[in-house]
Amino acid sequence: MTEREVVPVRPDFSAADIGTILGSIRTALETGQLAQGEEVAAFEREMAAYTGARHAVALASGTAALVCGLRALAERGIGEVLVPANSFYSTAAAPLLAGLRTRLVDVEAKTFAPSVETLERAVTKDTVGVLVVHMGGLITPELRAIADWCEARGLWLFEDCAHAHGSRLDGVHAGNFGVAGAFSFFATKVLTCAEGGMLTTDDDELAAAIGLYRNLGKTEAWRSHHTVLGENARMSELHAAVGRAQLRRLDEFLDVRQRLADRYTAGLSRLPGLTPVLPSHTPASWYKYAVLLEPAVDRAALKAALKEAGVRLGGEIYEMPLDAQPVFADRIPRDTRHPVSEDVCARHICLPLHTRMTEDDVDFVVTALEKNLT
Ligand SMILES: Cc1ncc(COP(=O)(O)O)c(C=O)c1O
Numbered sequence: 001m002t003e004r005e006v007v008p009v010r011p012d013f014s015a016a017d018i019g020t021i022l023g024s025i026r027t028a029l030e031t032g033q034l035a036q037g038e039e040v041a042a043f044e045r046e047m048a049a050y051t052g053a054r055h056a057v058a059l060a061s062g063t064a065a066l067v068c069g070l071r072a073l074a075e076r077g078i079g080e081v082l083v084p085a086n087s088f089y090s091t092a093a094a095p096l097l098a099g100l101r102t103r104l105v106d107v108e109a110k111t112f113a114p115s116v117e118t119l120e121r122a123v124t125k126d127t128v129g130v131l132v133v134h135m136g137g138l139i140t141p142e143l144r145a146i147a148d149w150c151e152a153r154g155l156w157l158f159e160d161c162a163h164a165h166g167s168r169l170d171g172v173h174a175g176n177f178g179v180a181g182a183f184s185f186f187a188t189k190v191l192t193c194a195e196g197g198m199l200t201t202d203d204d205e206l207a208a209a210i211g212l213y214r215n216l217g218k219t220e221a222w223r224s225h226h227t228v229l230g231e232n233a234r235m236s237e238l239h240a241a242v243g244r245a246q247l248r249r250l251d252e253f254l255d256v257r258q259r260l261a262d263r264y265t266a267g268l269s270r271l272p273g274l275t276p277v278l279p280s281h282t283p284a285s286w287y288k289y290a291v292l293l294e295p296a297v298d299r300a301a302l303k304a305a306l307k308e309a310g311v312r313l314g315g316e317i318y319e320m321p322l323d324a325q326p327v328f329a330d331r332i333p334r335d336t337r338h339p340v341s342e343d344v345c346a347r348h349i350c351l352p353l354h355t356r357m358t359e360d361d362v363d364f365v366v367t368a369l370e371k372n373l374t
Pocket of ligand 1: 061062063064088091160183185
């Protein structure tokens with residue numbers, strides 16, 4: 001065991017950020033405005049301005065953003081939602097929680113996202129929409145084509161942007177290609193407020209409906225008059241204060257992540273047995289630096305050896321396809337296999353990547369990989 005350790009993720013709060021956040025939290029505590037106040041409203045305005053969306057609605061989590069968004073979309077029609085088989089639990093659970101149905105589709109190994117062709121094969125007369133996920137921050141270059149395909153078919157496109165803060169394709173921020181985008185601000189994310197989420201949309205009616213669903217179906221913030229079956233999915237003023245400080249630094253975070261990712265890409269090019277999964281666009285959030293291993297490489301053994309060498313890898317995106325999760329056993333149709341999702345889930349790893357890392361840390365990881373792959 002070495003003394004040195006490179007950890008997979010670490011939030012970044014400078015002394016100045018901590019001062020700003022504590023100042024805002026002090027104000028909230030002193031005034032007693034802990035919820036539904038100016039911090040949340042300002043965070044929403046700033047996130048809308050940053051992403052270029054007309055509306056940004058703050059929520060308690062990324063899952064809440066998906067569920068409330070889908071509850072509002074379910075008002076436009078109940079049916080099946082196409083979801084990539086390699087995603088996180090919430091992407092597949094959210095349609096079910098919102099009274100819709102989930103059908104899994106396979107992805108491409110190069111983009112970790114479905115192609116138009118795959119969606120075309122999966123669509124049925126019951127399909128109402130498509131959820132795409134920008135895995136690790138990668139926006140598939142086919143996204144515009146997917147959006148056009150959805151429009152031609154009368155389906156909505158909803159982007160799970162939990163990994164994609166700052167990712168832009170042809171200058172357009174993730175979350176603006178379809179009807180809405182759902183962001184997560186969980187503690188491991190590129191932009192965090194510990195727990196939180198945001199839904200972005202240009203659709204005025206959808207934004208208003210999500211405002212209702214997040215606040216117990218109330219038509220007015222402080223009045224007990226309930227019109228839809230909502231939940232409490234609100235973000236607190238304290239969380240918004242943290243999120244605002246992070247958003248101010250997002251561009252700086254993206255620059256550091258890009259520099260570290262470039263160093264990985266250069267260092268890994270001389271190594272056998274692996275292929276990095278790279279975005280075709282800049283900026284990318286670089287939430288994860290994913291690497292596909294040759295089938296012969298034993299992932300568990302490699303991870304254990306790297307840990308021994310002082311390199312702790314983060315979670316995969318994801319370790320197994322969603323249909324292998326027990327919860328979905330009798331909730332999601334199992335009439336099709338998803339061979340590419342099965343393959344990429346089984347044989348990729350995600351290298352440590354966060355803004356507290358140095359280029360020397362990247363070299364340390366590459367050297368550890370080199371020793372264990374050759
Ligand atoms: C792809 C994806 N979707 C949705 C979520 C849900 O976000 P949260 O943990 O904020 O509920 C996550 C979070 O971890 C995620 O990775």
